Amino acid sequence: MLKLSYGASVGALAVAIAGPAVAQEAVAPRQGGLNEIVVTATKRTESLQDVAISVNALGEDELDNLGVDTFGDYLDQLPSVTAGASGPGQSTIYIRGLASTTPNLTTAGVAGLAPNVALYLDEQPLAQPGRNLDVYAADLERIEVLGGPQGTLFGASSQAGVVRLITNKPSLSGFAAKAKAETSFTKGGETSYKGELMLNMPVTDRIALRGVVFLDDQGGYIDNVQGTRSMRDSARFREEGTVRYNGVPVSSGRAGFQSSPEDLAYIDSEVTFIEADNARLVEDNFNDTQYAGFRASALFEVNNDWTVTVSHMRQSLESDGVFFADPELDGLDDLEIQRFSDDRLEDDFSNTSWTVEGRIGALELLYTGAYTDRETQQNVGYSDYLFVGQYIPYYMCDTAVAYPGSVDVAPADPTCYAPNLSVSSNSDTTVFTQELRFSTPQDLRVRATVGGFYSDLTLKERNDYFYASEMVRGADGVTRGFAPIYPFTNTEVTGTTGRAFPGYFSDPGPLPEGAGFRNDVKRTDKQWGIFGEASFDIVPDVLTITGGARYYDVEVDLEGAATSAFCKLNSPIFGANAGVPVEDQVNIPGCGGGNLSLLYGPDNEFGNPDKATASGVIFKGTLTFTPTEDLLFYATYSEGFRPGLLNRPGGTQGPGDYVVPYELETDEVTNYEIGWKTELMDRQLRLNGSAFYVDISRLQTSIFDPNIVNLVYSDNAADARIYGVEGDFTVAPYAAPGLTVTGAFSFLDTKITEVLIPTNDVIEGESLAYAPEFQGNLRVRYEWDLSDSLTAHIMPQVNHSGSKYTDIIEINKLKLDSYTTFSMTAGVTADMWSAELFGENLTDTRAEVAGNFNFDVPRITTNRPLTVGLRVKFDY
Structure with a gap:
């Protein structure tokens, strides 16, 4: 695995935010007029204007002009x-407002939803539960975004659309080299x-190599x-009648935990609260990020009909802070x-x-496969959890604080310890994909x-939740803190079979000192499908009907355990264990957590499903x-x-x-859509768009x-619907x-039509998440000759997004303001070089993205x- 040392922040460049929505050559033809855009949205090579799909694309020159490099940029x-x-x-991608929630990264493996937008690198899907790959946009031929369900050709995670990163392939046409460098000040x-730096080199008349390396600090x-x-800030100590910042009252139900006067x-008069102080972590500009990596590819032209392309990419991303x-x-x-733990990724x-x-014969064949191995190591500051985690005082305070009436067993001077909470999250994701497809010649009527x-x-994920990290024996003989324990599934190490159930665990133990909980899970997602699309020219070159179908079979499995350390030590809460040596606290009866193999194993005694299948x-x-x-319309x-x-927690x-x-x-x-692709005014104006209605079950x-x-x-929380109109235009x-002149827009009207869960968490009539009613951008680029060898350009840009919500769950929902x-x-270009000054976010706006x-x-x-x-x- 490529490893470098770095730091740097991933903030989206404002040039990216203000960019256009359609691809074209960076320089309009000197005589004016539009340039052709070529895409492979239907898994065939076609002109964008001939594809009856809502497709936006950014070409290679456009990506360079806009400074597009990272996930947020493009x-x-x-x-x-x-x-x-x-x-x-x-990050998680959403298209056309089909979103419901903000993902929780520390539970991506055990509770992360499958994406509903497919992310592709060339022919291979890369979408993963909980967090998408942040593929650096180095040496790309183009980026394509296909709106609306694309399930017949692209499968399970494409119900809202597809984002495709198309790389430049090795070329036999000759040696080529590109280099670019940039520095900026925030x-x-x-x-x-x-x-x-990119190099393309033919080795023979049949073999070519291409490589690119990149570093972005x-x-x-x-x-x-x-x-x-x-701990005085804990949700356990909220006053009666507390209302959350987002306006939703705290429940007075069984877990509302609004304390009586x-x-x-x-608590205020008797309890000593030890403060967490982040003085050692204070740092200006602490959210540094660095991307580093390479991609190498080889093309072998076996003969005039057959080619083999192999590519290998490695990328390392290291980020500090939040x-x-x-x-x-x-x-x-x-x-x-204010962060109280060292956040890093x-x-x-x-x-x-x-x-x-x-x-x-006449059939075109394509076989493609890929293997991806992704490892993440992340430390997440978790002190914010005390604002909602009502049980925190049980773990970090003396008994009298958790049970104010239990003065008979309480220390005389109860204490709540410093809430320096953190989560150590490690994951390893491997994905193996294969696809084989056949296509008939494009010029046939059928x-x-x-x-x-x-x-x-x-996906293997292990999260250790650290609470009080030091073992401290008080004057009363009670040890406070969490002893290092063994996962309760670990028969081989503990030698005890009474509580050692079959199941997956990634680490033989013991848990790290100070770890109070561990989620240790293995999730497998397997799917296969058979698909096809066929077109028939009812009236050649005028009227065509296309039909497609896909049979799918998906299986999701979950193994592992949620292990608790809280009753395996002489704790201020579980004081009955006082006096038991730490080394003898490995298998105290009644301790532990939930073994997922018991809930979802093939022989579970509860009758629960072994796997989630569809x-x-x-x-x-x-x-x-x-x-x-020059005119195309489709339904x-x-x-x-x-x-x-x-x-x-089923x-x-x-x-x-x-x-x-x-x-x-x-x-x-289910998507109902009408669209149009037009080139007007003798191909000086391109105007594309679509109107759609999406029904969500x-x-x-x-x-x-x-x-x-x-x-x-x-849970399957609700039914919903989306009305929308989107479009883009180019004038040359x-x-x-x-x-x-290039611009694009999107209008959305989203609504929850029926609530399926009998709770107050979802409200009928409310909007979906990340679905602004209006988004739009506009860019003007003007080029002129300074001399026979120099061309100048200037390119102002503006981008606007309406307000949006982050969730459909009322108690988790936050409204984000609109922004512009x-x-x-501005720069100059010669035959082989160019130089450009740029300014991003010129008004220094805090866009709530x-x-x-x-x-x-x-x-x-x-x-x-x-x-x-x-x-x-x-x-x-």
């Missing part, structure tokens, strides 16, 4: 696309640097400022936060892919693409009308689905008759509601050579502050 170019982002390597933040801009925090009086702030805390500004992946293309697909994903057929139909060469019916999963009794389901069902979407969402269970779980007038940002670039409210405190992710810089490029 998604922000497209008005129909949003992302729930909490930092680099931690207001109030650190300097950033990046560099990229992004300076931080958020400050971790000094502060203190104590008598309990609060006792990318959200706490603007509601008194005394902090909008780029400051190492996210490394290697990816190997292979593609064989050829021809058998043409088809058929194939088969297989995917096998394994199979069926989805369909697509399109009627295309092309009255002239589409399409379906999509997303697989379910198993719930760790069977938990909620309010009334509600029971947390053991198995989450698939959610399904059994929408999946993650829920954190302590009134039900103190764990994240998932003959009368003004060098002038290109401005950027500009994402956020979460899972812990009853607002955590808002904003864009990077005002940034100016210089980039230079060389192209041989």
Whole structure:
């Protein structure tokens, strides 16, 4: 695994935020007029204007001009696309407002929903539960975004759309080299640097090699400022009548934990609160990030009909700090936060892919496969959990604090210890995919693409939750803190069989000192499918009907355990163990947690499902009308689905008759769409768009509601619908050579139509998450000749997004404000080099691009502050 040392922040560049939504050549033809855009959205090579699908694309020159490199950069170019982002390597894509929740990264393995937008690198799907791969956009030919369900050709995780990163392939045409370098300066933040080098080299007349290396060091801009925090802030000690910051009252139910005046009086007068102080972690601009890696590929042209392409990529991403702030805390500004643990992320992946293309008679054949191995090591500050975790005092305070009436067993001077909480999260994800498909010649009146697909994903995730980390023996003889213990499944180590159940565990133990809980899970997602699309020209070149179908079979399994250390020590709560030596506390009866193998194993005694399974057929139909060469209209019916999963706290009794389901069902979407592709005014104006209605059944969402269970779980919460109109335009007038005007827009109206869970967490009539009613952008680029060898350009940009919510769960929901940002670039270009000055977020706007409210405190992710810089490029 590639390892480098780095730091730097992933804040989205404002040039990315203000970019256009369609691909075209960076320079309009000097005589004016539009350029052709080529895509492979239907798994065939076609002109964008001939594809009866809502497709946005960014070409290679466009990506360079916009400074697009990272996940947030290229998604922000497209008005129909949003992302729930909490930092680099931690984002989830949403298209057309089909979103329900903000993912919780520390439970991605055990409770992460399958994505509903498929992320592809060339021919291989890379979407993963909980967190998408943040693939650095080095040496890309283009990025394509397909809106609406694309399940017939792209499978399970494409119910809202597909994002495809298409790399440049090795070329036999000759030696080529490209290099670019950039430095930028952020207001109030650190300097950033990046560099990229590409070489293409034919080895023989049949073999070519291509390689790219990159390094992107992004300076931080958020400050971790000094502060203190104590257990007095715990949700356990909320006063009666407390209302959350987002306006939702705290429940008075069984887990509402609003303390009585008598309990609060006792706590305030008798309890000693030891403060956590983050002085040692105070740092300006602490959210540094660095991307580093390479991609090497080889092309072997076996003969005129057959080629083999092999590619290998490695990327290392290392990030410090967090990318959200706490603007509601008194005394902090909008780029400051108080963190009490060392937040950091190492996210490394290697990816190997292979593609064989050829021809058998008239049939075109493509076989492709890929293997991806991703490892993440993350430390997450968890002190915010005390704002919603009502049980924290049980673990970190003396008995009299958790049970104020229990003075007969309470220490004379009860204490709550410093809440320096953190989570150590380690995951290893492997994905193996294969696809084989056949296509008939495109010039036939009846043409088809058929194939088969297989995917096998394994996600191993281990999270250790650290509470009081030191073993301290008090004067009363009670040891406070958490002893290092063994997972209760670990028969081989403990030698005890009475509580050692069969199941998966990744580490033989003991748990690290100070770890109070451990989630140790293995999740496997397997799927296979058979798919096909066929088109028939009812009237050649004028009227075409297309039909598609996919049979799918998906299986999701979950193994592992949630292990608790709390009754395996002489604790202030479980005082009955006082005097028992730590080494003898390995298997005290009644301790532990939940063994998922008991709940979901093939021989479980509860009758619960062994696996979450789904199979069926989805369909697509399109009627295309092309009255002239420059006009195309289409009407589409399409379906999509997303697989379910198993719930760790399945069977938990909620309010009334509600029971947390053991198995989450698939959610399904049905899309009705009309679209248009037009080139007007003698091909000086391109105007594309679509209008759609999406019907959503059994929408999946993650829920954190302590009134039900103190764990994240998932359910099919609601039915919903979406109305939308989206479009993009490009103007390249003959009368003004060098002038290109590009814009795009998206209008959405989303609504929950029926609530399926008998709780107050979801409300009928409310909007879906990450679904702004309007998004739009506009860019003008003008080029002119300075001399026979130099061309100048200037490019102002503006981007706007309406307000949006982060969740559909009322107690977890946060409203993000609308924003408008401005950027500009100006530079000169010669035959083989160019230099450009750029300014991003010129008005220094705090654009609220994402956020979460899972812990009853607002955590808002904003864009990077005002940034100016210089980039230079060389192209041989």
